[in-house]
Amino acid sequence: xxxxxxxxxxIALGAVLEFSVPLxxxxxxxxxxxxxxxxxxxxxxxxxxxxxxxxQFVISFVFNVLVAALIVFLGDQLGVGGxxxxxxxxxxxxxxxxxxxxxxxxxxxx
Amino acid sequence: MSSEPTRRRGxxxxxxxxLLTQLFQxxxxxxxxEAARRRARSGASEPGVAxxxxxxxxxxxxxxxxxVAYRQTLAEAPAAAQAREELIEDIQRAEQRVDALAEExxxxxGEVNDLRDRVLAAEGESDEVERxxxxxxxxxLVRVEGPGLIVTLTDAETPRDPxxxxxxxxxxxxxxxxxxxxIVNALWAAxxxxxxxxxxxxxxxxxxxxxxxxxxxxxxxVSNPYExxxxxxxxxxxxxLTSGTAERFRAYHDQFGMGFQARTVDELSLPAASDPVLxxxxxxxxQSSSAAPPTGSATPxxxxxxxxx
Numbered sequence: 414x415x416x417x418x419x420x421x422x423x424i425a426l427g428a429v430l431e432f433s434v435p436l437x438x439x440x441x442x443x444x445x446x447x448x449x450x451x452x453x454x455x456x457x458x459x460x461x462x463x464x465x466x467x468x469q470f471v472i473s474f475v476f477n478v479l480v481a482a483l484i485v486f487l488g489d490q491l492g493v494g495g496x497x498x499x500x501x502x503x504x505x506x507x508x509x510x511x512x513x514x515x516x517x518x519x520x521x522x523x
Numbered sequence: 524m525s526s527e528p529t530r531r532r533g534x535x536x537x538x539x540x541x542l543l544t545q546l547f548q549x550x551x552x553x554x555x556x557e558a559a560r561r562r563a564r565s566g567a568s569e570p571g572v573a574x575x576x577x578x579x580x581x582x583x584x585x586x587x588x589x590x591v592a593y594r595q596t597l598a599e600a601p602a603a604a605q606a607r608e609e610l611i612e613d614i615q616r617a618e619q620r621v622d623a624l625a626e627e628x629x630x631x632x633g634e635v636n637d638l639r640d641r642v643l644a645a646e647g648e649s650d651e652v653e654r655x656x657x658x659x660x661x662x663x664l665v666r667v668e669g670p671g672l673i674v675t676l677t678d679a680e681t682p683r684d685p686x687x688x689x690x691x692x693x694x695x696x697x698x699x700x701x702x703x704x705x706i707v708n709a710l711w712a713a714x715x716x717x718x719x720x721x722x723x724x725x726x727x728x729x730x731x732x733x734x735x736x737x738x739x740x741x742x743x744x745v746s747n748p749y750e751x752x753x754x755x756x757x758x759x760x761x762x763x764l765t766s767g768t769a770e771r772f773r774a775y776h777d778q779f780g781m782g783f784q785a786r787t788v789d790e791l792s793l794p795a796a797s798d799p800v801l802x803x804x805x806x807x808x809x810q811s812s813s814a815a816p817p818t819g820s821a822t823p824x825x826x827x828x829x830x831x832x
Contacts, residue, residue: 419579423586432591439595446592449585455552456578462551464559467574473552474581504546511550 416460420453440489441482444501448477451505454512461519481505618743629795632665660717663726663796667717671754671791672763674706676772677782678747696779698749700733702772703740706751707731709768715753719793721745722752726796741797748782752791760787 434442452474459465481501488497636659640652659665679696683689703720710718718725723740725731730741737744753759763769764785772783 415579416582419582420586423583423588424590425586426583427587427590428594432587434591434595442588442592442595446588449588453582453585455550455555456582458551459555462555464555466555466558466562467578469552469554469558471574471577471581473554474585507546508550511547515550 440494441485444481444485444498445478447502447505447509448481449474451508451512452477454509454516458512458515458519461516477505625795625797628798629666632795636665663717663724663729664798665795666792667754668790668792669716669754670757670787670789671715671752672710672759672785672787673791674710674751674753674763675782675784675786676702676706676749676751679780679782694779696775696781698738698747698781700731700738702775702781703731703738703749703751705768706772709766710751710753710755710759710763713753713755713759713762713766715755715759717754717793719752721750722794724793724796726799728799729796752793754791754793760785 452470455473456465456470459470484497484501485494488494491497636656639655643649643652643655656665660667676698678698679694681690681694681697682692707718707720707725720731720740723729723743723745725740730739732739737746738749739745753763769785772781775781776783
């Protein structure tokens with residue numbers, strides 16, 4: 414419950430604060446969001462499974478975002494930034510779908 | 524939901540075997556299960572407040588990140604279109620300013636000329652007044668009127684595929700800057716005394732050139748249909764129409780469908796040309812106050828714009 418409040422608070426903060434992303438970090442933003450969503454849905458599912466762990470959640474978030482950024486950075490340096498970004502989105506997208514499906518089964522038993 | 528044993532790290536590990544299959548079967552980070560097992564083993568119950576708070580901070584951060592990314596995307600998408608629109612607005616505003624200033628300049632020039640004419644007339648130099656007026660008209664510094672010829676050039680229709688509407692081939696009947704240059708030169712050669720392209724008066728230093736898709740006359744864009752207005756005597760039309768250039772454009776008309784028409788008009792009025800900008804040339808001012816014979820001409824560029832273009 415508190416987690417949902419925190420999420421809404423974060424969204425409100427992001428919407429209200431005129432926070433502009435530095436230009437150098439802008440290419441990483443979309444990938445970072447996908448990585449963060451993966452961590453979020455993973456944590457959500459783990460919570461519903463009754464095996465939620467704070468340390469695991471925090472670390473998975475931090476590392477997901479860092480690794481995603483690193484892959485995009487490497488891809489940019491190698492000239493395959495677009496393809497690597499696609500790869501990251503596919504892998505994380507599959508995980509998000511899987512976790513959301515599990516969450517759905519939790520709620521609807523279907 | 525996958526059952527507990529399949530999630531345990533086996534000999535192949537969670538990502539052994541077919542990576543994608545594993546990914547589909549175990550979307551959840553195996554760390555959660557491991558942490559749960561560890562907790563069950565050690566019998567630890569609730570995690571500390573600090574850890575819980577850290578989780579909440581991360582959740583807040585995720586929300587924040589999402590909102591910022593959303594706003595960023597929103598702000599970025601129309602940015603290009605917006606910049607383009609603003610640039611177009613800037614250009615239009617600047618063009619209006621140029622028009623207003625040109626009008627103002629013409630008015631002021633008229634005032635100056637009137638005053639000068641009056642002074643010169645008072646000094647009994649009416650010949651000089653006449654000479655100055657003719658020079659000004661010839662150099663494009665003042666509005667002129669008289670009988671003349673209007674030559675109209677129009678782009679040919681682009682041949683299109685009747686089914687897809689795609690342009691079939693390069694349109695050879697499109698009017699180019701070179702075409703306008705040739706028409707203008709032919710008109711000068713035929714004895715035109717003043718020429719304007721789409722209302723843009725040409726002076727001795729005017730340019731007609733292409734920039735991208737548009738034709739610029741003295742840096743102002745002109746567009747299809749192109750009307751070249753020339754003031755000249757009654758023989759202007761015949762001399763122009765019998766020239767080699769007119770012959771060629773008739774051929775362009777027959778071959779490529781480029782529109783080419785010439786008609787005489789009794790009364791044409793051409794505006795003043797934009798002021799020539801002098802960067803290096805300085806007028807030589809004659810010492811004697813009574814303007815001396817031709818040597819003291821204050822106009823730096825070729826006096827009569829004859830066929831000099």
